[in-house]
Amino acid sequence: MSNIIGIPFILPIFWFVIFMPAHLASSVIVYRDARNLEFSALDIKPFLWFGIAFSLPFLGMFIYWAMNYSSLSRHSL
Numbered sequence: 001m002s003n004i005i006g007i008p009f010i011l012p013i014f015w016f017v018i019f020m021p022a023h024l025a026s027s028v029i030v031y032r033d034a035r036n037l038e039f040s041a042l043d044i045k046p047f048l049w050f051g052i053a054f055s056l057p058f059l060g061m062f063i064y065w066a067m068n069y070s071s072l073s074r075h076s077l
Helices: 007-036 046-055 058-067
Strands: none
Touching: 007 046, 007 058, 046 058
């Protein structure tokens, strides 16, 4: 009975309280930035970039940066 309030119970709550808002914020940042781009990579719409960033938490944000702002971008900034 001591494991009910132990580590297995606290870790999911910690993940939800700490990482979920950061995950959602990074997805919203990608969406807002994608709306302001003149030319998006592969002509992907902002809402789809939001979906990519939301489904792949911080990897999606890195992919967005790599395709739109790094040397992999088709358009020079």
